[in-house]
Amino acid sequence: MKIQYFSLSIISVLFILQACTTQYYGHTKNEWDNFSKEEKMAIKLEYQEIIDSRNKQAHKDIINSRTEQVIDMGVNPGRHAY
16 A cells, blocks of 8 residues: 555656646657647647546556455455555
């Protein structure tokens, strides 16, 4: 459990650091400057979908981990999986 919280903390820190950097959404500054407003908006929307997907997966991982702990407690009632 501690490893999962540690991993989640590391991922959170990386997301925060990533948000603080200048972003061109996987493109060089030169490429980014040559995109139209519509292309930039489409790229930003695609990028946000990826971020949302990662966040959903992290949430599902936490739920699955907790579910496994509950199952382990049922299988081994004298031993807690904390």
